[in-house]
Amino acid sequence: MSVIQDPVNSGVYSGQDQPGGTNYINHSKGVMSWLLTLDHKRIGLMYMVSVLSAFALGGTFAIILRTMLFTHSSPENPISDSGQELYNQMFTLHGAVLVFMFIIPAVPAILGNMILPLMLGAKDVAFPRLNLLSWYCYIVGGLFFLFVLLSGGLDTGWTFYTPYSTSTSTSVAAATLGAFVLGFSSILTGLNFIATIHMLRPPGMGWFQLPLFLWALYATSLIQVLATPVLAITLLLLLAEKVLHIGIFDPALGGDPVLFQHFFWFYSHPAVYIMILPAMGIISELISTFSRRHIFGYSFIAFSSIAIALLGFLVWGHHMYTSGQSGMANAVFSLITFSVAIPSAIKIFNWLATMYKGSISLATPMLYALAFIWLFTIGGLTGVFLGSLALNIHAHDTYFVVAHFHYVMVGSMMTAFLGGMYYWWPKMFGKMYNEPVAKVAWFLIFAGFNLTFFIQFIAGSQGMPRRYADYLPEYAFFHKFSTVGSYVLAAGLVLVLLNWIHALLKGKKAPQNPWGSNTLEWHTSSPPPHENFAETPTVSDPYVMGAWDYDESIDGYVHNPQKAQELAQQGHH
Amino acid sequence: MPSRDITEDRHDADPRPRDITDMSSDSAPQPDKAHGGHDNRPPHLAHHFETPKQQFESGKLGMWLFLATEILMFGGLFCAYAIYRGNHQDVFLYGYGALDKMWGATNTVVLLASSLTMAWAVRAAQKGQQKLLIAMLVATFMGGVGFMGIKAVEYKAKYDHNLFPGQQFNAFYYESGKPKYPEKLAHAIEYIDGRNAGRGGASHGTDGQGGEHSDAAPAPGEGQVLQGAGHQQAEADAQAPAAVIVTASFAPPADVTNLAPPASPADAGVLDSAIDHAGVVQTPHAGHTQILWEDLSQTERGKVHIFFEIYFLMTGLHGLHVLIGMGLIGWLILKARARTFGKEYFTPVDVIGLYWHLVDLIWIFLFPLLYLIH
């Protein structure tokens, strides 16, 4: 990568507060100053509160359903109908709430909103009003789901497959509308990010000086903008089917239920990359920062994000190998699915190469990054297994699939999200968290996750079908084990929450740059002022960290303009 | 970067290393502007943009991205259309007979004209011609009114003939192999068969006059003339051709049966497609295909309602976009009356114009796909 911009330093990065001590949090007061804010950082915080609430709700459903699976029925002790119905509701709401309200928005809407303009040295996203609107869409979508919860629930699975979804008496219509509105929230975020990255880059920051997190968000936004509308129309058609019985998906009325699956997965496979790409972007930042090395293979990582985004549009059929689609279609979808492994592996290898001979510090964010590499490798490789036709026929709709996508969608995405939250926490709130507690929580999450889900690979390969409220005694050990693991995972997540609350209330004051990273968000105070930068930050290679000197007195890094200039000159040769 | 006068090259920042001396002048701090000294900024320039040009281009990019989402959203419907059209040719050939080509064509002209006035409005805004701007916006708005008015007339006709979407409003629903509303169905078949028979005659130079504007069934005798020799229908009582077919294909309630006894037991079976009726269905002229109810197989009959659902979903979603566009243009008119726009600031006119053109463009696809197929 050709690097390096302007070395001449105009501002003084001392790690000190703004004059007057105002920042975006205390810049103005009152509830309305939040509800009507156009500040991307405040919108990010509002997203944080709402998305984490959804996470808690969906997580609670998960614990309930795992608890129900701790025991199985026996002739003396059969599982009741209402118990089975409750189970169906729990796994559906667990999936729907966590997919649409946590995994998809978490990284772009919270961390992207918070950090993207800062990384560009900009004052805001391109369309602040749309940004606020996207949050309101999220809230309205959430209210629909709340309504679903209180009005008969939902038992279709998060996939809303027809014809069951059009015949069940549960609140499919409300859930569909909710997902529809949430889709708009996602579209608005993506649209905003693309325009911002195109139009608000600072002088001297070409496409190849963008931090990799922004490349990842850019690729994610492309998917959000191009795939989500297809979900929107699919959900509208489903709604029309449900309300008017238009017959397009319902075989009883002359329709084709497999068409729904095509429509649904045309969005929902790319959506997997809405979940994982921004997570990968976080990992690129973390690995470089905490290895104190320039990221290895910058342009490979950047382009692999785009490649994943584009390939992601061509593989939806791998969810439908057993739906009766043609053998030729199966083979083509399988082949393209395999090819997604290439850009994914490129990222993994570049991260490993970045760490090689690096000076690795195992701060909490880095622990999450390492956990990500571990979990994503397992999740990704089992995805390759499932992409192959023969194995897929065997493993289809078993716990093997459940384990696979939890390794990707939860294990990988969630650890990256938590790593990112810890990494940018000092920037967002100006407070440090308690490091030892954070590490204990990390360990519980990492251990708990693997305990919960690794064994599901085995259960699945032995034939345990997914989405069943009950199972044969031979699967009892797997389920009990998994349930206990989920409690460990939940304990870890609760500890993270406590860790964060403690940091907010009692945390040590954070320096401007606790990690010594060089992306632009660290060139402003923690937390940033209302307009982001008191002084115009100077663009330089985001992964050259040599200009930051560690200062023990503030337990953080201080920018050294002299060194920055020298580094920039070296970069010319 | 407030100190920097940002020009168009900002967005394509040079990826090559910058010259240090170049940059040093760029980054000289000017703190008074850094804190948003908005004094000499144009009133419409939002605080996070550096120049009006940047703001304008951002707005335009945003709108283009939004239009991309619109295209993909409609793309889903076009895809559904293509799949059903491909799998059930005859259903579409049959169902489109209910649509009125003349109204569709008129609406196409209306929308195209409104696109012209919209483009003219953008130009007027750019040149600061206030009166012309308002006039053109009003003309565009009226185009929307005209379009929706005509659409309402068309929808009304569909409603009257039980061709509306939804189980309560569409005559073509079947339940376990039997029509749900035999009487409504008989009427709808009469209506569409009459029009289709007319269309089949198009090759004879009458160009479907029989079907175009009448909500009524074709006059007795007309059908006979247009349907051509050898057609079963021609022998039947032209006043109740539909009833004949109804009885021929499934067991209706007794009263319908009494109205018109089966014309031909042979019709009761599964008549799969136009091919089964070669020489009957296919008029030899001009490639026009004339599909009547009796030409549809039993399975296809059960799918006719899907044509109307797709028609209503596509035109309905499009109509909703027209309404939204009219709302936006109405807002532009209010703003233009307050003299908001001029040479310096016309972004909203420009981007709403883009939106209006897309709505127009979608109709340009809908019209031939739905009204002109054969």
Ligand SMILES: [Cu+2]
């Ligand atoms: Cu997939």
